[in-house]
Each structure stands twice: as structure tokens, then as C-alpha cells.
Amino acid sequence: MAKIKAYRNGTKKDAIIRKAAALFRKKGFASSSMRELADTVGVEASSLYNHIGSKSEILQSICFKVAEDFNMHLTEVEKSPLGSLEKLETLIRFHIKMMLNQYDEVYVANHEWKQLQEPYLENFLTQRKLYESTLIRIIELGISKAEIKNLQPYVMVLTILSSVRGLESWHRNKKNVTPENLENDMVIHLLKGLTN
Amino acid sequence: MAKIKAYRNGTKKDAIIRKAAALFRKKGFASSSMRELADTVGVEASSLYNHIGSKSEILQSICFKVAEDFNMHLTEVEKSPLGSLEKLETLIRFHIKMMLNQYDEVYVANHEWKQLQEPYLENFLTQRKLYESTLIRIIELGISKAEIKNLQPYVMVLTILSSVRGLESWHRNKKNVTPENLENDMVIHLLKGLTN
DNA sequence: ATAAAAAACTAATAAGCGTTAGTTTTGTAA
DNA sequence: TTACAAAACTAACGCTTATTAGTTTTTTAT
Numbered sequence: 500m501a502k503i504k505a506y507r508n509g510t511k512k513d514a515i516i517r518k519a520a521a522l523f524r525k526k527g528f529a530s531s532s533m534r535e536l537a538d539t540v541g542v543e544a545s546s547l548y549n550h551i552g553s554k555s556e557i558l559q560s561i562c563f564k565v566a567e568d569f570n571m572h573l574t575e576v577e578k579s580p581l582g583s584l585e586k587l588e589t590l591i592r593f594h595i596k597m598m599l600n601q602y603d604e605v606y607v608a609n610h611e612w613k614q615l616q617e618p619y620l621e622n623f624l625t626q627r628k629l630y631e632s633t634l635i636r637i638i639e640l641g642i643s644k645a646e647i648k649n650l651q652p653y654v655m656v657l658t659i660l661s662s663v664r665g666l667e668s669w670h671r672n673k674k675n676v677t678p679e680n681l682e683n684d685m686v687i688h689l690l691k692g693l694t695n
Numbered sequence: 696m697a698k699i700k701a702y703r704n705g706t707k708k709d710a711i712i713r714k715a716a717a718l719f720r721k722k723g724f725a726s727s728s729m730r731e732l733a734d735t736v737g738v739e740a741s742s743l744y745n746h747i748g749s750k751s752e753i754l755q756s757i758c759f760k761v762a763e764d765f766n767m768h769l770t771e772v773e774k775s776p777l778g779s780l781e782k783l784e785t786l787i788r789f790h791i792k793m794m795l796n797q798y799d800e801v802y803v804a805n806h807e808w809k810q811l812q813e814p815y816l817e818n819f820l821t822q823r824k825l826y827e828s829t830l831i832r833i834i835e836l837g838i839s840k841a842e843i844k845n846l847q848p849y850v851m852v853l854t855i856l857s858s859v860r861g862l863e864s865w866h867r868n869k870k871n872v873t874p875e876n877l878e879n880d881m882v883i884h885l886l887k888g889l890t891n
Numbered sequence: 892a893t894a895a896a897a898a899a900c901t902a903a904t905a906a907g908c909g910t911t912a913g914t915t916t917t918g919t920a921a
Numbered sequence: 922t923t924a925c926a927a928a929a930c931t932a933a934c935g936c937t938t939a940t941t942a943g944t945t946t947t948t949t950a951t
Contacts, residue, residue, distance in 0.1 A: 892951100896949080899945080899947075901944080904942095905940095905941105906937105908935100910935095912931105912932090916927105917928075917929075918928095919925090919926085920923105
């Protein structure tokens with residue numbers, strides 16, 4: 500095979516990583532074996548190593564790709580001219596969309612990052628803390644402008660991020676709740692509360 | 696040794712399960728080995744089997760103990776004379792207290808239940824769904840009494856449960872946020888929102 | 892058609908896993 | 922002190938793991 504092949508949906512490496520994300524999401528990283536992954540790809544386990552370096556490398560690809568998507572979006576939002584509340588709303592909506600559109604990858608990044616090896620683990624955690632501190636800054640600005648309640652910014656960030664990250668337990672296409680319902684109602688709940 | 700020994704903090708089996716919860720929380724169930732657990736207990740791996748039946752059994756103990764605590768509290772709250780909002784507040788506060796007081800166990804129950812074997816997995820999931828549907832009922836009653844916004848009850852339950860379950864990432868004794876701060880601010884945020 | 896590269900295969904490795912068997916030590920009750 | 926049971930130990934079992942080596946097949950470029 501030549502180097503440049505016309506893959507429709509990315510390279511075979513991409514396909515392996517996509518299948519791996521689905522497998523890791525369902526069974527967890529540590530409980531997923533390379534043989535299992537090879538089965539779903541339709542190949543022997545050893546053949547995977549023509550495309551990827553190691554099992555750990557797959558997890559790294561998934562986690563850092565997701566982290567990059569979120570970081571890029573956050574950077575855009577932060578330097579936008581939106582007010583604090585609009586920024587938060589935009590971010591919440593993005594989190595929900597990401598969870599719905601890239602379910603496996605986002606889930607794995609949120610739940611299996613602990614299985615990363617050093618130095619990737621530390622790197623990932625640093626990015627997470629940076630993300631949190633940016634959100635805190637947005638909220639602090641909103642408090643100073645009296646747009647946001649004077650609560651602990653850290654607690655509000657924790658509540659928002661926990662909410663959107665925990666969405667994995669949402670059963671898609673169930674309970675007559677469309678993605679739009681979910682997004683809108685969750686934004687209202689997290690910004691305006693649930694009391695009348 | 697006689698059957699009845701005066702253990703200060705429960706039996707040795709309890710001690711093993713407690714250490715296991717801490718280990719499973721830190722490394723995940725599948726990535727924790729019985730030899731590792733034995734090390735932290737101060738014993739050979741095979742000796743553990745004088746007290747517990749299997750590795751799986753430990754996870755079952757942890758998950759169902761936590762589930763029982765939450766279910767019992769929910770039952771109490773439901774049959775109390777409190778209004779919908781007060782019920783929700785009570786439940787949120789209980790979740791946070793549990794997460795702070797029984798960190799390892801609650802974390803493991805929230806994050807490693809997927810590793811349960813059948814029929815325990817199905818049993819656990821059934822309990823979870825029951826818990827959710829009870830919360831939905833409380834919220835529906837609040838909506839009918841116009842105490843709560845007319846949003847999708849399922850979404851509100853998802854938001855609340857995701858928030859409190861995601862608390863694992865809270866760094867204790869950090870950021871000048873006391874447990875009381877956390878509890879109060881989170882209740883305000885989830886009930887009244889963060890806008891002024 | 893030929894040559895080269897890519898990607899599949901088979902086979903094997905060393906390490907780690909949960910768990911069991913059999914034995915010895917330890918602690919308690921008589 | 923003797924007898925018994927609980928709980929520790931050593932050793933090993935059979936199995937699975939990620940990964941490598943070496944070889945063969947498949948695909949592509951010339």
C-alpha cells in the first residue's frame with residue numbers, strides 16, 4: 500500500500516481510535532483488551548500495531564483531542580464581546596452539543612483520563628485546571644458587574660462543569676426529550692434556577 | 696482465633712473493604728489488583744480470601760451499601776411533610792454530605808458500578824432508575840403547585856444528580872471553600888440560579 | 892510486470908491477573 | 922495445657938494481558 504490512500508472517513512488509525520473510544524466508553528479503558536478492539540476493527544490484535552504505538556497512546560489521542568476542542572472553544576468565547584452570562588450560556592451549550600455529537604470521545608476523556616500515564620496525566624490535569632480558572636475569571640467579572648450572585652465562583656464552576664460532564668447518563672432519544680429540550684432547559688436551570 | 700473478636704472499627708472484612716474503596720477510587724476497579732490491595736492491608740493476597748469471597752464481591756459491597764444509604768434517605772424525605780423545594784434542598788445537601796464524609800465509597804459507587812457483574816449490574820441500575828423516578832415525581836408535584844418552573848422534570852433531575860455526583864473533583868480544604876460554603880452555595884445555585 | 896511499501900498474518904514472550912490448595916502460625920476457649 | 926478454629930503463609934494453577942519478531946499477503950507506484 501502506498502502512503503496516500505483515499506480514506507473516506509480519515510485514516511485507518513482514525514478508525515481504530517474511533518472504535519476504541521466506543522469500546523473504552525462501554526467497558527472502561529482498563530477492562531478493554533487490544534484483542535477485543537481488534538475484533539471490532541476486524542483484524543488481529545498484533546495488526547493494530549501497524550497503525551498505533553500502544554494502547555496508552557490511543558487513550559492519549561482521545562483525551563487530548565477532546566481537551567483541545569474545549570480549550571479552543573473557550574479561548575474563542577473568552578475573547579468575544581459577550582457578557583458574562585452569555586459566555587456561560589455559550590459554554591454550557593457547547594458542552595452539551597459536544598457530549599451529544601462526540602459521545603464516546605467526550606465520555607472517555609471525562610471518565611478515563613485517570614488511566615493516562617505520566618507525563619500525560621499531569622499535562623491533562625493542568626489543562627483542566629486552566630479551563631476551570633478561566634471559567635472562574637468569567638464568573639468573577641459577572642459578579643463585579645452584579646450580573647451574577649455573590650457566591651463562591653469556584654462552587655459555581657464546579658456545579659456547571661459537573662452538570663454538563665455528567666450528561667453521559669442521558670438516554671438519547673428517550674423520554675420525549677430532544678437535544679434542543681435538553682440544552683435549553685439545562686441552560687435555564689443552571690442560570691435561572693428551577694424555582695418560579 | 697475465636698469468632699468474636701473485639702474489633703474497634705468493625706471486622707477485618709470491613710477494613711479490607713474500606714481500603715479497597717480507597718484503592719478503587721484512586722486507580723479504578725479494573726486497574727487495582729488484589730496484590731496491591733493486600734499490600735495496603737498488610738497481608739498476602741491469598742489471605743484476603745479468608746475474609747472476602749472475591750474481588751467482585753468487594754465492589755458489590757461498596758456499591759450496594761452506598762445505594763442503600765441514598766435509598767433510605769430518599770424514602771424518609773419523600774414521606775416527610777416538606778414541600779417540593781424543601782425536599783430537593785434536603786436531598787442535595789445529603790448528597791454533598793455523603794460525598795464529603797464517605798468520599799471513597801460514594802465515588803466508587805458513582806464511577807465503578809459499570810464493573811459490577813450480572814445480576815448485580817442490573818439490580819444496581821434498577822435502583823438508580825427508581826431513585827431518578829422518585830425525584831421526577833417530587834419535581835412534577837412542585838410544577839403542578841407552581842413552585843417549580845415548567846421545564847422537563849427529567850432534565851432537572853439529570854442536572855441535579857450530575858452536579859452532586861460530579862463533586863469528586865472538589866479539592867477538599869482548598870480554595871477557602873468550606874464544606875458549608877460548598878453546600879449552601881450549591882443549593883442556591885441549583886434552586887435559584889446564579890443570576891442576580 | 893516489477894519492486895517496494897503497507898498492512899495483514901502466526902507465533903511467541905514475559906509479566907501480571909484472580910484464585911485455590913495445602914500448610915503453618917496465631918489467638919481463644921475449655 | 923490441650924484442642925480447635927481463625928487467619929496468616931508459600932506455592933502454584935490456568936488464564937489473560939500488551940507487545941514483539943518474523944513472515945506472508947495485499948496494495949500501490951513505476
